[in-house]
Amino acid sequence: MECVFGLVGNGFAIVAADTSAVHSILVHKNNEDKIMLLDSHKLIAASGEPGDRVQFTEYVQKNVSLYQFRNGIPLTTAAAANFTRGELATALRKNPYSVNILMAGYDKEAGASLYYIDYIATLHKVDKGAFGYGSYFSLSTMDRHFRSDMSVEEAIELVDKCITEIRSRLVIAPPNFVIKIVDKDGARTHAWRQSVQDVTTASV
């Protein structure tokens, strides 16, 4: 089961996602990057059906780029989150997308923010959020250790605690995770946590 979780710290937001691409009992790939860069200062971590996940997040990404081209300024994280939720809501009663999204972003005025958007178009601005079976373990861990002014190092420690917990307690736990961070300097990959490494190198 796909695990996605994230939290907001002091001037930054972190999201982590597992990197397994699974089909029934087969793991086709264990270094699939499920956190997409929406623009220079936004991340979108998605879990859900394979086709929907990629197609919907790319659709959001292209529309966010289009707004920037047309208007000369980028969307705020709140605006992008509301746009995403709107698209999910419109499709919901016709052709729903089975995608759960955590959108993390940094804006100069609003600072770092994290938005929880689930497949039935719920939208909520949160300090910490999680999706999937992994959420049963990561949410309580984050609730216990989270403080609103955490530094990056403390937040990474907390993320690692969650990953360790998921690996040890979830019955079919994904072995590998990717952690991405967004702050005033932009959105970037922070680290990979791989306990099963493929023969070839890193991610494709």
Added chain:
Amino acid sequence: MFLIGFLYLASQSVKKIIEINPYMLGTMAGGAADCQFWHRNLGIKCRLHELANKRRISVSGASKLLANMLYSYRGMGLSVGTMIAGWDETGPGLYYVDNEGGRLKGDRFSVGSGSPYAYGVLDSGYKFDMSVEEASELARRSIYHATFRDGASGGVASVYHVGPNGWTKLSGDDVGELHYHYYPVPPAIAEQVMEEAAAE
């Protein structure tokens, strides 16, 4: 059937490898009609791309075209599990595309009912820097072992090589014969030899 790196193999009694163009191949798993039709359709789109842009389409682009097409038909009962293998400016490319609209880039995949069995042999023998002969033999062996265990797999194990100048077919062996090639039956030792009775 499965695909590794620059090499490509399918089990084929029906033609399970579709030649999209001289430098790109598609495998077939799932519904034969769907696979044949949509690969043919993909070939058309690739050719149109070449004509419109005066350059070959990348493997990434071709697989994305197919994935987008299949995605638009999701939920309508298409059955396609395919790998697109080819060579473009970035080198060898391998993508897994299925009828749910999923698309994965990777170095090796196995698709179909016998795929878990093939993965077992494939994963244990795979190295990124293996030679063409080693890869070809690994591919053939993986197909054989999958066919051995999976009732729905069988026929001919075809091996294709995709290189910078396009694809070439390396071999096509009947899997039944491969069995005796890998596991020859030792001649039975008779304990007593019956001799012709002397003519009287």
